[in-house]
Amino acid sequence: MWQYFSxxxxxSIALWAVSAILIYARKGSLNTIAILMHALATLIIGAFITALWISLExxxxxxxAETRIWYTFFMGAIGLVVYRMYRQKWMLNYAALMATVFLLVTYFKPDTMNKTLMPALQSVWFIPHVIVYIFAYAMLGMATVVAxxxxxxxKRPNRSAIAGIKYKPYAPEETVLIxxxxxxxxxxxxxFGLLFGALWAKEAWGHxxxxxxxxxxxxxxxxxYLVYIHYRYKYKDKEATTNFSIIIIAFILLMVCWFGVNYLPTASMSVHTYSG
Structure with a gap:
């Protein structure tokens, strides 16, 4: 199946691109077509994952590369759900943009695909551990861009006020709530991903x-992210800028966990090198 990836x-990228344009059309019918095109692109990626699963056995x-394809699928799906909930068109387009970026990265930097699955990965915890983590990454990625x-x-209202322009931003409470x-x-x-990983480690390595x-x-x-949750709970009445800054820092840490750790000197001693 990998030969059909391009x-x-x-x-999917073409469908998302056209959808991104049509979603801003004034006609409601074109908006509907845009949403359907976004959904179709996401379903195509989902179908490819299913076919790849069957092909690789x-x-x-x-x-x-395989986890990036999952991330692409989840971003497309989350974009649809968030759009349906909040009617923010830019969120739908952001999801499509991130999905496109991850598809292109996978296209230009593919990994070797084979049916080999080392014994440590032949565990009941393998699938739930990785899938819930990738879904979490997608959700937290969306949270970061909203932050x-x-x-x-x-900052925008302040600049507008200086220019003498009347500007009514979206209610900050809405952004914080999202x-x-x-x-x-x-x-x-x-x-859940952390707990599943611990259970998997116990089964595979005894600890x-x-x-x-x-x-x-x-x-x-x-x-x-725990720092964000506690800070948000304790300082509910303070400006949300600190909350948003914590989210951005936490996401950087998350990206180090996903990608950056592979480039650390200690990565060569990691039992997770099979995922690289």
């Missing part, structure tokens, strides 16, 4: 936790 990728979750938008909202909901869901899945580099950074990123 057709799948560029068909194993879950396509072993390499970074960036919140910082933009905070970020909260995305983080709460993403953090729940991040926690729940060994302070492996990947485990360490997973715990650090988990703590980053």
């Amino acid at each position: 057709y799948i990728a560029f068909t 194993r879950p396509p979750l072993r390499t970074l 960036l938008y919140g910082l933009y909202q905070h 970020v909260d909901r995305l983080v709460n869901v993403g953090y729940a899945f991040l926690t 729940y936790w060994t302070w492996d580099p990947k485990e360490t950074w997973a715990f650090i990123s988990w703590l980053g």
Whole structure:
């Protein structure tokens, strides 16, 4: 199936690109077509994952390229759900943009695909551990871009006021609420991923936790979002800019956990090197 990836990728990218344009059309019928095109592109990626699973005779979750395809699928799906909930068109387009970026990265930097699955990966915890983590990454990625938008909202009225332009931004409470909901869901899945990983480690290596580099950074990123949750709960009446800044820092830590840890000197000693 991997030989068809280029057709799948560029068909989905084309659908997302046209959808991104039509979603801003004034005609309601064109908006509907845009949403359907976005959904179709996402379903195509989902169908490819299913076909790849059947072709490889194993879950396509072993390499970074395979996890990027899952991330693409989840971003497309989350974009649809968030759009349906909040009617923010830019969120739909952001999801499509991130999905496109990850598809292109996978296209230009593919991994070797084979049916081999080392014994440690032949566990009942393999699939739930990786899938819930990738879904969490997608949710928290969306939360991060909304946080960036919140910082933009905070500064834009001030610039407009100086210019003498009347500007009514979206209610800051709405942006904070969206970020909260995305983080709460993403953090729940991040926690499940951490627990599933510990159970998997116990089964595969006899210990729940060994302070492996990947485990360490997973715990650090988990703590980053925990800091946000506690800060948000304790300082509800303070400006949301600090909340948004914590979210951005936590997401950077998350990206180090996902990608950056592979470039650390200690990565060569990691039991997670099979996922690179």
